[in-house]
Amino acid sequence: MNEKMRELGCHRSAIRELFEYGKRRRAEIGDDKVFDFSIGNPSVPAPERVRKTLIRLLTETDPVALHGYTSAQGDPTVRTAIADYLNRAYDAGVDANLIYLTAGAAASLTISLTALLNPGDEVILLAPFFPEYRVFAERTGAKVVSVPADPGTFQPDFAVLAAAFTDRTRVVLVNSPNNPTGAVLTEASVKRLVALMEENRAKRKKPIWLISDEPYRELVWGDATVPYLTRYYADTLVCYSFSKSLSLPGERIGYVLVSPRADHAADVYAAICGAGRALGYVCAPSLFQYLIPDCLGLTSDLTIYRDNRALLSRGLRDCGFRVVEPDGAFYLFVESPEPDATAFAERAKSLELLLVPSDSFGCAGFVRISYCVPTDQIRRAMPAFRKLAESYGLKRA
Amino acid sequence: MNEKMRELGCHRSAIRELFEYGKRRRAEIGDDKVFDFSIGNPSVPAPERVRKTLIRLLTETDPVALHGYTSAQGDPTVRTAIADYLNRAYDAGVDANLIYLTAGAAASLTISLTALLNPGDEVILLAPFFPEYRVFAERTGAKVVSVPADPGTFQPDFAVLAAAFTDRTRVVLVNSPNNPTGAVLTEASVKRLVALMEENRAKRKKPIWLISDEPYRELVWGDATVPYLTRYYADTLVCYSFSKSLSLPGERIGYVLVSPRADHAADVYAAICGAGRALGYVCAPSLFQYLIPDCLGLTSDLTIYRDNRALLSRGLRDCGFRVVEPDGAFYLFVESPEPDATAFAERAKSLELLLVPSDSFGCAGFVRISYCVPTDQIRRAMPAFRKLAESYGLKRA
Numbered sequence: 001m002n003e004k005m006r007e008l009g010c011h012r013s014a015i016r017e018l019f020e021y022g023k024r025r026r027a028e029i030g031d032d033k034v035f036d037f038s039i040g041n042p043s044v045p046a047p048e049r050v051r052k053t054l055i056r057l058l059t060e061t062d063p064v065a066l067h068g069y070t071s072a073q074g075d076p077t078v079r080t081a082i083a084d085y086l087n088r089a090y091d092a093g094v095d096a097n098l099i100y101l102t103a104g105a106a107a108s109l110t111i112s113l114t115a116l117l118n119p120g121d122e123v124i125l126l127a128p129f130f131p132e133y134r135v136f137a138e139r140t141g142a143k144v145v146s147v148p149a150d151p152g153t154f155q156p157d158f159a160v161l162a163a164a165f166t167d168r169t170r171v172v173l174v175n176s177p178n179n180p181t182g183a184v185l186t187e188a189s190v191k192r193l194v195a196l197m198e199e200n201r202a203k204r205k206k207p208i209w210l211i212s213d214e215p216y217r218e219l220v221w222g223d224a225t226v227p228y229l230t231r232y233y234a235d236t237l238v239c240y241s242f243s244k245s246l247s248l249p250g251e252r253i254g255y256v257l258v259s260p261r262a263d264h265a266a267d268v269y270a271a272i273c274g275a276g277r278a279l280g281y282v283c284a285p286s287l288f289q290y291l292i293p294d295c296l297g298l299t300s301d302l303t304i305y306r307d308n309r310a311l312l313s314r315g316l317r318d319c320g321f322r323v324v325e326p327d328g329a330f331y332l333f334v335e336s337p338e339p340d341a342t343a344f345a346e347r348a349k350s351l352e353l354l355l356v357p358s359d360s361f362g363c364a365g366f367v368r369i370s371y372c373v374p375t376d377q378i379r380r381a382m383p384a385f386r387k388l389a390e391s392y393g394l395k396r397a
Numbered sequence: 398m399n400e401k402m403r404e405l406g407c408h409r410s411a412i413r414e415l416f417e418y419g420k421r422r423r424a425e426i427g428d429d430k431v432f433d434f435s436i437g438n439p440s441v442p443a444p445e446r447v448r449k450t451l452i453r454l455l456t457e458t459d460p461v462a463l464h465g466y467t468s469a470q471g472d473p474t475v476r477t478a479i480a481d482y483l484n485r486a487y488d489a490g491v492d493a494n495l496i497y498l499t500a501g502a503a504a505s506l507t508i509s510l511t512a513l514l515n516p517g518d519e520v521i522l523l524a525p526f527f528p529e530y531r532v533f534a535e536r537t538g539a540k541v542v543s544v545p546a547d548p549g550t551f552q553p554d555f556a557v558l559a560a561a562f563t564d565r566t567r568v569v570l571v572n573s574p575n576n577p578t579g580a581v582l583t584e585a586s587v588k589r590l591v592a593l594m595e596e597n598r599a600k601r602k603k604p605i606w607l608i609s610d611e612p613y614r615e616l617v618w619g620d621a622t623v624p625y626l627t628r629y630y631a632d633t634l635v636c637y638s639f640s641k642s643l644s645l646p647g648e649r650i651g652y653v654l655v656s657p658r659a660d661h662a663a664d665v666y667a668a669i670c671g672a673g674r675a676l677g678y679v680c681a682p683s684l685f686q687y688l689i690p691d692c693l694g695l696t697s698d699l700t701i702y703r704d705n706r707a708l709l710s711r712g713l714r715d716c717g718f719r720v721v722e723p724d725g726a727f728y729l730f731v732e733s734p735e736p737d738a739t740a741f742a743e744r745a746k747s748l749e750l751l752l753v754p755s756d757s758f759g760c761a762g763f764v765r766i767s768y769c770v771p772t773d774q775i776r777r778a779m780p781a782f783r784k785l786a787e788s789y790g791l792k793r794a
Contacts, residue, residue, distance in 0.1 A: 001604075001661075001668045002537075005512045008671030016469065023468075045460040058451055063442040067645045071420075072413065103500055103649065103678070110677030115402045132674070139675040140399075207398075248464045250683025252500065252649075264398075271398045274405030277529070278536040280507030281500070285682045286647025 013131050014360040015039055022354050029352075035381035037369045038354045040179065040330065042247035044300040044372070050246060053294045057287060066290065070283045072273060074101025074255070081293035082255060089297065090228035094238075095260045100272050101284035103252035105215045105241035110136045110279060112237050112256050113171070115271035116209055117142040121170040126156055128333075128361035130179045130213075137173075145169070146362045154183035154324065154333070158192055165200040171209050172197060176226060177216040180361050180368035181333040182326020184224045194233045207235060207263060215241040215254070216329040218299045221306050224327035234261040237268070242292065244330075247300040253288040305330045308371040312378050316369075319386050320394030330372040333358070336365050337392040347391065351384040410528050411757040412436055419751050426749075432778035434766045435751045437576065437727065439644035441697040441769070447643060450691045454684060463687065467680045469670060471498025471652070478690035479652060486694065487625035491635075492657045497669050498681035500649035502612045502638035507533045507676060509634050509653050510568070512668035513606055514539040518567040523553055525730075525758035527576045527610075534570075542566070543759045551580035551721065551730075555589055562597040568606050569594060573623060574613040577758045577765035578730045579723020581621045591630045604632060604660060612638040612651070613726040615696050618703050621724035631658040634665070639689065641727075644697040650685040702727045705768040709775050713766075716783050717791030727769040730755070733762050734789040744788065748781040 012020070018038035026034045057066060073079065076096065083096040102108045109132075117123070119141030125133055127146045134144050147164045150157045172193070176185035185193075194210075201208045212229045217240070220226060230236045241254030258269045283289075312332055316323050322335040334355075336344040341357035345367055348355045358366035371378065409417070412435055419433035454463060470476065473493065480493040499505045506529075514520070516538030522530055524543045531541050544561045547554045569590070573582035582590075591607075598605045609626045614637070617623060627633045638651030655666045680686075709729055713720050719732040731752075733741040738754035742764055745752045755763035768775065 001513050001665055002511065002515055002672070005671035005675060006664050006668040008674050009512075009667030009669065010671070012469075012670075013674075020468065039466065041461075041465050043461060046464055050464075051455050051460065054455055055452055058448050058455075063448065064440060064644065067443055067447075067647050068438050069436065069646045071417065072409075103682075106677035106679045108677075110675075114399065115406075116398050118399055135675055136677060247461065249466045250464050250680060250686075252679060252682050267403055268398055270406030271403040272406065273409075274402035274407070275399070277405050277410075278402065278507075278532055279676050280503035280505075280533060282503045282649060283647060285500075285649050285685070287684075288682070289647075 008135060015131070015356050018354050018356060025352070032380065034352050034354070035377055035384060036354045037371070037373060038356055040244070040370050040372060041249060042244055042300065042372050043374055044247055044302070044304050046247040047295070047298050047300055049298060050248070050291065050295060053291050054287065057290055061290070067286055070286050070289060072276060072283055074099070074284055075289050078289045078292050081296060085296040092228045092230050093260065094230060094257050098258040098260055098265060098269050099255050100257070100269070100276065101253070101255045101289055102276070103281060103284055104243055104254045105213060105239055106132065106136070107252070107281060108239035108241065108254050108256040109133070109211070109213060110139070111272055111275045111281065112211055112239060113137055113140050113142070114275035114279060115268065116171055120168060122166060122168040123171045123173060124161070124164050124169060125173055125362070128180050128358055128363035128366070130175060131360045131362070133173060142170070148363065149183070154178065154181040155186060155189045156193060158196065161193070162196055165196070167204050167206060169200065169208055171211055173211045173213065175213045177219060177326070177328025179216065179329055180331050180356070180358065181324055182329045182331050184220060184226055184327040187227050190227045190229065190232050197233060210236045211239060212236060213239045215244050218245045219302060219305060219330060220328040221309060222327060226328070230259040230261070234259060235263055242295070245299045246295055248288070251285060251288050253284055253292070304375065305372060308373065308375055308378055311375065312369065312371050315378065315382050316385060318396055319389035320396055321389060330370060332369040332371060333366050334369055336367060337394055339365060341365055341367055348388055351388055353381060353384050353388065405532060412528070412753050415751050415753060422749070429777065431749050431751070432774055432781060433751045434768070434770060435753055437641070437767050437769060438646060439641055439697065439769050440771055441644055441699070441701045443644040444692070444695050444697055446695060447645070447688065447692060450688050451684065454687055458687070464683055467683050467686060469673060469680055471496070471681055472686050475686045475689050478693060482693040489625050489627050490657065491627060491654050495655040495657055495662060495666050496652050497654070497666070497673060498650070498652045498686055499673070500678060500681050501640055501651045502610060502636055503529065503533070504649065504678060505636035505638065505651050505653040506530070506608070506610060507536070508669055508672045508678065509608055509636060510534055510537050510539070511672035511676060512665065513568055517565060519563060519565040521558070521561055521566060521569045522759070523571060525577050525755055525760035527572060528757045528759070530570060539567070545760065546580070551575065551578040552583060552586045553590060555593065558590070559593055562593070564601050564603060566597065566605055568608055570608045570610065572610045574616060574723070574725025576613065576726055577728050577753070577755065578721055579726045579728050581617060581623055581724040584624050587624045587626065587629050594630060607633045608636060609633060610636045612641050615642045616699060616702065616727060617725040618706060619724060623725070627656040627658070631656060632660060639692070642696045643692055645685070648682065648685050650681055650689070701772065702769060705770065705772055705775055708772065709766065709768050712775065712779050713782060715793055716786035717793055718786060727767060729766040729768060730763050731766055733764060734791055736762060738762055738764055745785055748785055750778060750781050750785060
């Protein structure tokens with residue numbers, strides 16, 4: 001058999017491992033005794049319109065049409081609705097004929113990377129990054145070049161980034177709002193990043209694609225805005241998922257789009273279609289395709305995440321933890337009070353607090369705390385966080 | 398970009414190409430003027446219980462649970478229900494812990510092949526075969542060894558098959574009932590196939606896996622039964638989809654299972670989990686996972702296909718065509734009256750009959766006619782089939 005695949009199956013991601021542990025642990029000692037902050041599973045229900053639209057589709061549509069194959073790229077009316085929405089909302093300049101519906105953001109990424117990369121190519125990732133990026137990129141035979149972000153702001157460190165480009169750099173993959181830090185790439189960062197990419201592309205006379213993975217686009221707090229990257233760089237692919245915005249992560253629905261301004265955009269799109277085919281995707285789940293036009297621009301009640309963030313952030317600071325104040329997503333990035341974040345996470349686990357150490361995100365010394373949990377869980381977990389802080393001699397602020 | 402992927406995207410499968418042509422052509426000259434027999438898109442609606450169960454789930458289940466991530470392998474209660482059903486219905490001897498829910502049969506296959514194969518390995522396919530098998534196998538770096546079936550019965554030609562095994566043979570992939578011929582592997586054929594595989598495994602001291610792709614399991618006509626292959630060979634993986642039995646091809650729901658009798662079954666299963674992860678599958682669509690326990694053993698109204706088959710088969714014979722009488726699936730395999738099946742299919746196309754030439758299935762001289770179409774379409778297409786037959790000087794039987 002394939003040994004790499006066996007290993008990937010035996011050693012689940014640290015996040016999935018903790019998530020599975022949490023499920024077992026809750027069964028052992030009770031739901032209310034385990035404080036699981038491990039996974040990015042939206043805790044806010046899908047908007048009521050999702051339920052209503054699904055029931056309407058099931059009631060009013062011919063089941064042969066509703067559940068039948070769509071074109072591999074996705075139903076054309078759905079793709080047109082998405083293009084119209086993006087052009088209206090972000091002046092994105094996208095084209096329905098260059099949108100490919102997928103089974104969620106992970107599919108968008110594996111399809112995009114398979115379409116673009118050849119063995120030996122290099123993919124620049126800005127660390128910390130979602131650990132599956134490495135799995136997805138390396139499966140194509142490409143090499144991951146991990147570039148640490150500025151540890152104060154979690155914006156790119158441009159000096160380090162500039163030195164990371166080589167003749168083999170084919171893709172820069174960005175994720176804003178970021179998992180695990182919550183950081184949003186500012187417009188100033190985008191402009192510097194794009195200038196670097198343009199410069200390297202010109203100097204090396206080789207294409208360099210920007211892949212923007214943005215399942216958290218709508219999850220931003222305060223005044224932050226998330227620049228739409230097709231407006232800044234021609235060779236851009238946007239990977240999107242409705243998992244977080246509509247609280248549908250299990251349903252697997254999203255898309256990838258190729259900017260019409262990209263060099264050889266039609267060829268890149270053909271490669272996307274080819275990769276989707278070769279990986280066995282056939283088409284995105286049809287019922288959930290037809291749901292999308294009615295739900296564009298709609299989100300679950302995100303105020304709950306905003307309130308969770310404030311509550312948890314304040315609570316942890318009060319305990320004496322150093323918390324990175326994030327602009328987006330539903331994660332807090334918290335500095336480990338000892339250099340070994342895995343040891344810190346283990347100690348937290350002994351208090352039934354499930355936190356993901358940052359090492360698996362390609363960055364040492366932090367834990368990721370998902371606050372997409374019932375607000376009540378944050379309140380009930382506070383004594384355990386306090387105990388944890390005290391065990392390190394941290395002082396209340 | 399990746400040139401192979403671009404090519405796969407530019408040159409769609411002959412089936413998909415015809416399907417897309419059919420959609421365009423219908424828009425041009427009207428739905429009732431085009432006789433599209435190209436694609437295996439079930440024409441019979443999903444059973445009413447599917448609609449009722451989906452609406453009940455949407456009405457009664459907490460949306461956070463219903464639409465949330467499941468374990469990557471799929472919800473455990475769903476996997477248990479499937480194992481119980483298979484053990485009851487087929488005495489299959491399978492285990493819920495070795496079932497992995499997937500986004501349909503294509504996903505089951507790409508995941509299984511990625512889990513088992515390394516570059517340079519060989520996969521034996523019995524021709525004619527579903528053309529995407531080649532795409533899925535070759536993407537892993539493996540080599541396809543195509544072994545023609547007996548052209549009279551479309552059972553394996555065991556003399557040719559015996560000569561096809563080498564030290565690099567890792568997988569034999571069978572599909573029964575077969576797409577495109579409709580042939581069902583008889584128990585006698587299964588026993589001879591398994592004996593050959595055992596013999597080669599012992600002689601070469603190398604593992605050889607049997608992958609059984611069986612989305613058409615329930616679509617059998619007359620007295621044919623479809624042997625359950627875990628009962629005959631230890632190192633068996635079964636790939637299944639609910640696409641055809643429940644008429645849900647667009648929803649992408651199926652599974653792959655590893656026989657508990659397989660050598661290193663737990664490792665093979667781990668490799669399946671690793672491959673699902675690396676290809677970006679995350680989990681099978683959750684709403685449709687939860688549908689399954691209520692629908693095991695249920696099928697759409699298959700009598701319509703049986704009647705279509707009889708009507709089309711008789712009609713084509715009356716025109717003078719030679720028709721292979723299939724035991725299963727919803728395809729007729731019809732001999733081309735000229736050696737070049739593509740030329741025959743082109744002439745059919747000029748009469749608005751969309752038939753898939755057999756060349757893309759790895760076998761010359763036939764066309765595949767999908768009879769999962771409205772019965773009325775078969776009746777209305779008959780004058781065109783008659784014209785087509787007459788253009789070749791075929792005589793009414």
